[in-house]
Amino acid sequence: xxxxxxxxxxxxxxxxxxxxxxxxxxxxxxxxxxxxxxxxxxxxxxxxxxxxxxxxxxxxxxxxxxxxxxxxxxxxxxxxxxxxxxxxxxxxxxxxxxxxxxxxxxxxxxxxxxxxxxxxxxxxxxxxxxxxxxxxxxxxxxxxxxxxxxxxxxxxxxxxxxxxxxxxxxxxxxxxxxxxxxxxxxxxxxxxxxxxxxxxxxxxxxxxxxxxxxxxxxxxxxxxxxxxxxxxxxxxxxxxxxxxxxxxxxxxxxxxxxxxxxxxxxxxxxxxxxxxxxxxxxxxxxxxxxxxxxxxxxxxxxxxxxxxxxxxxxxxxxxxxxxxxxxxxxxxxxxxxxxxxxxxxxxxxxxxxxxxxxxxxxxxxxxxxxxxxxxxxxxxxxxxxxxxxxxxxxxxxxxxxxxxx
Amino acid sequence: xxxxxxxxxxxxxxxxxxxxxxxxxxxxxxxxxxxxxxxxxxxxxxxxxxxxxxxxxxxxxxxxxxxxxxxxxxxxxxxxxxxxxxxxxxxxxxxxxxxxxxxxxxxxxxxxxxxxxxxxxxxxxxxxxxxxxxxxxxxxxxxxxxxxxxxxxxxxxxxxxxxxxxxxxxxxxxxxxxxxxxxxxxxxxxxxxxxxxxxxxxxxxxxxxxxxxxxxxxxxxxxxxxxxxxxxxxxxxxxxxxxxxxxxxxxxxxxx
Ligand SMILES: Cc1ncc(COP(=O)(O)O)c(C=O)c1O
Numbered sequence: 001x002x003x004x005x006x007x008x009x010x011x012x013x014x015x016x017x018x019x020x021x022x023x024x025x026x027x028x029x030x031x032x033x034x035x036x037x038x039x040x041x042x043x044x045x046x047x048x049x050x051x052x053x054x055x056x057x058x059x060x061x062x063x064x065x066x067x068x069x070x071x072x073x074x075x076x077x078x079x080x081x082x083x084x085x086x087x088x089x090x091x092x093x094x095x096x097x098x099x100x101x102x103x104x105x106x107x108x109x110x111x112x113x114x115x116x117x118x119x120x121x122x123x124x125x126x127x128x129x130x131x132x133x134x135x136x137x138x139x140x141x142x143x144x145x146x147x148x149x150x151x152x153x154x155x156x157x158x159x160x161x162x163x164x165x166x167x168x169x170x171x172x173x174x175x176x177x178x179x180x181x182x183x184x185x186x187x188x189x190x191x192x193x194x195x196x197x198x199x200x201x202x203x204x205x206x207x208x209x210x211x212x213x214x215x216x217x218x219x220x221x222x223x224x225x226x227x228x229x230x231x232x233x234x235x236x237x238x239x240x241x242x243x244x245x246x247x248x249x250x251x252x253x254x255x256x257x258x259x260x261x262x263x264x265x266x267x268x269x270x271x272x273x274x275x276x277x278x279x280x281x282x283x284x285x286x287x288x289x290x291x292x293x294x295x296x297x298x299x300x301x302x303x304x305x306x307x308x309x310x311x312x313x314x315x316x317x318x319x320x321x322x323x324x325x326x327x328x329x330x331x332x333x334x335x336x337x338x339x340x341x342x343x344x345x346x347x348x349x350x351x352x353x354x355x356x357x358x359x360x361x362x363x364x365x366x367x368x369x370x371x372x373x374x375x376x377x378x379x380x381x382x383x384x385x386x387x388x389x390x391x392x393x394x395x396x397x398x399x400x401x402x403x404x405x
Numbered sequence: 406x407x408x409x410x411x412x413x414x415x416x417x418x419x420x421x422x423x424x425x426x427x428x429x430x431x432x433x434x435x436x437x438x439x440x441x442x443x444x445x446x447x448x449x450x451x452x453x454x455x456x457x458x459x460x461x462x463x464x465x466x467x468x469x470x471x472x473x474x475x476x477x478x479x480x481x482x483x484x485x486x487x488x489x490x491x492x493x494x495x496x497x498x499x500x501x502x503x504x505x506x507x508x509x510x511x512x513x514x515x516x517x518x519x520x521x522x523x524x525x526x527x528x529x530x531x532x533x534x535x536x537x538x539x540x541x542x543x544x545x546x547x548x549x550x551x552x553x554x555x556x557x558x559x560x561x562x563x564x565x566x567x568x569x570x571x572x573x574x575x576x577x578x579x580x581x582x583x584x585x586x587x588x589x590x591x592x593x594x595x596x597x598x599x600x601x602x603x604x605x606x607x608x609x610x611x612x613x614x615x616x617x618x619x620x621x622x623x624x625x626x627x628x629x630x631x632x633x634x635x636x637x638x639x640x641x642x643x644x645x646x647x648x649x650x651x652x653x654x655x656x657x658x659x660x661x
Contacts (some may be wrong), residue, residue: 013527014527015495015522015523015524015527016522016524017452017521017522017524017545017547018521018524018544018545018546018547018549018550018554018558019547019548019549019550019569019572019573020549021524021549021550021554022549022550022551022554023549025551161458161462162448162449162462167449168449171449171450171451174451175451175452175454175573175574178451178452178572178573178574179571179572179573179574181549181572275500276499277496277499277500278495278496278499278522278523278529279449279495279496280449280451281522283499286496288496288500290500291470291471291497291500291501292447292471292496292497292499292500292501293447293448293465293496293497294448294449294496
């Protein structure tokens with residue numbers, strides 16, 4: 001696949017006001033130069049190895065396989081990367097690019113806080129001042145990540161406009177960047193936004209897919225399907241990247257089914273629920289009303305709670321290369337508990353949507369066939385949500401005691 | 406005393422509500438504005454600062470729909486003779502369909518449309534379709550534009566050009582310094598023969614700013630300053646009327 005596509009079928013593009021055209025042109029050029037520069041790629045690989053902890057393991061989940069009673073289950077442990085999610089791959093790449101472009105400040109948006117934490121950590125290492133925009137609602141539900149971002153020295157700015165979630169944080173970062181681009185890089189965290197972001201984020205995340213292809217070959221795994229959760233789509237596109245141009249394995253993207261199929265109850269944009277639109281600089285499918293006003297969304301996982309989907313995924317979905325399905329809030333909670341109990345792994349609530357799908361389809365396949373799920377993140381950040389959902393009485397009692405101390 | 410400066414007065418359709426926004430338009434017209442820029446509120450206005458953001462969410466709360474926006478424009482046109490431009494974001498235009506949006510715009514008497522996130526080359530047929538329908542599609546130019554890009558937009562030879570005097574979002578005060586004026590002269594150089602009517606603004610709220618910009622443009626755009634007056638409530642029609650009078654300098658002329 002080409003490194004820079006701009007459009008994927010009819011989706012993608014660079015629908016921004018003129019003032020952001022020049023900075024995006026510059027970014028595209030700098031990215032393509034860096035990607036072709038062996039010195040840049042060597043330093044990127046070293047940083048991913050020594051700082052991010054790559055390669056991440058591919059674990060054979062034997063207990064889960066036995067209990068589910070069908071396909072062999074494998075788990076790509078992206079959550080073992082430093083800062084706890086795949087987000088670090090893209091953060092390292094873009095921050096190195098920003099330094100190369102001579103930028104002296106970095107801004108980012110974050111939903112679950114994993115992208116914010118990754119960006120803040122990389123900025124700490126590179127000594128670049130960092131500001132992270134985060135919806136007020138997300139700050140509340142992902143409080144541990146706010147705490148960690150601040151420890152890394154980042155300034156976390158609460159966004160109160162709109163639904164005060166991820167999309168509003170993106171809006172606020174775009175507004176900052178419209179004035180600050182001469183000195184500032186906008187380190188966008190998912191495979192969305194105006195070009196070159198969807199292409200660039202895929203390239204930086206494609207390390208997941210390259211490792212996976214190698215690991216599957218080394219272990220001799222006969223892989224029937226890959227399963228990833230889809231917020232904006234960065235872990236999915238990176239995980240799938242090595243397989244997009246062949247017909248197999250089956251690729252499955254899992255969106256947030258939330259608590260129902262009505263408007264505002266979920267964040268599932270595929271399978272006819274989203275409409276074609278142009279928002280935040282790119283054309284894709286969005287949850288919007290008949291006028292094009294964005295609808296509110298809901299997911300138990302802040303990282304999937306977003307009304308748009310990356311343009312390349314939307315295109316691959318329409319083409320049929322990627323199949324899309326949903327998992328509900330409660331299925332995601334069940335999946336967290338199942339894999340904690342069987343495999344000693346706590347999935348992030350985002351990634352647990354993919355795990356839920358694997359639990360659902362495992363029996364459709366024989367043992368010789370394998371399903372690989374991307375554990376895009378680990379669930380440490382979700383302690384407060386999980387505890388309130390799974391052990392409310394003891395947890396609130398504990399919080400009361402702590403607060404009183 | 407020189408002739409009053411031309412003002413393009415911006416307002417948000419259905420802010421604070423459907424009926425009151427007509428009063429705002431009346432006030433702007435009574436104040437002597439030369440153009441009205443009517444913004445159709447979008448849920449996610451990324452180019453706007455806090456004042457216009459708040460106005461847009463309030464207008465949506467009040468029940469704004471795109472159909473209601475065109476009705477609002479038509480109602481304004483019934484008592485306002487100055488040209489009216491509809492400003493909005495790509496998604497409202499794209500969702501309705503380019504042809505239909507522009508046909509509706511023409512039917513309600515708009516002179517043209519301004520859609521900053523549909524720039525030439527990523528415009529979904531905006532410029533071509535508008536030309537076909539006899540509407541003015543207005544490119545929005547910014548000081549960060551490279552020469553090549555500026556001349557590319559120049560080749561469209563549009564009747565109007567909208568120039569932001571600085572980068573960033575709407576709202577905060579713009580110091581009218583050499584960089585903004587320098588950009589206006591770059592635009593003038595690009596616009597061979599100076600045929601285009603330049604609408605210049607962004608962060609203009611004082612008579613001094615208008616005086617500094619006015620000689621270099623066809624009309625000065627005033628946006629957030631007026632929206633803030635509407636936000637303050639009370640007799641908004643008189644408030645915006647007086648501000649347009651003051652900014653255009655009509656008051657000085659009359660009083661002299
Ligand atoms: C662990 C994890 N997985 C997935 C996502 C969703 O983003 P994307 O679809 O870009 O991978 C997030 C976003 O915050 C995340 O933290």
